[in-house]
Amino acid sequence: MDTENAKTVVVYGSRYGSTKRYAEHIAAALGCAAVPAEEVRRGQLGGYKTVVFGGGAYAGSICGWKKIARHCRAALRRAKGGGANGQRWVLFVCGLADPSKEKTWREARMLFDKRLPAEAAGTLPVFCLRGDLDYAVLGAKHRLMMRMLVAWLRRKKDPSAEDKQLLASYGDAVRFFDAASAAPVIAAARGGDDGA
Secondary structure, three states, X not given: OOOOOOOEEEEEEOOOXXXXXXXXXXXXXXXXXXXXXXXXXXXXXXXXXXXXXXXXXXXXXXXXHHHHHHHHHHHHHHHHOOOOOOOEXXXXXXXXXXXXXXXXXXXXXXXXXXXXXXXXXXXXXXXXXXXXXXXXXXOHHHHHHHHHHHHHHHXXXXXXXXXXXXXXXXXXXXXXXXXXXXHHHHHHHOOOOOOO
């Protein structure tokens, strides 16, 4: 992980590519490396001043967060004991849900917080970014889950605008990736805005 900015690293969990694209964009802006979560080894993140983690949202979990949350908990323990030198963690989730909706932020916060100690819940900056969806590349499990979601949405009496958008696009590719929307994540990693 030798880079121009060895004090910062972007770690990501991505199955279909949108989170990886955001992570690479953020890392380029910060002048640091973007590293897949599965390549991170025990103790490897301890030397960084700032760790940005991003993961794709899939059926109530965040890709890569289970593994990387252990590193975050270790940093929080060091900070409690006075030894972490103020390691900063910035979190983002990438999914289809509209990031302008309060519900999207609450759900992202909950997914991150459920793997953190109770005293750390709600303390780390969390950002929501919107990714792409291409039904042609979904794995069998995710295709089945989307089919079940669409069946449920079709029975819904009063679907939201977001529900209608998902129904209209079912089976096609949907492109929501927007590199500019990552600007708040970059600002937070540099020590600015603390997100939601």
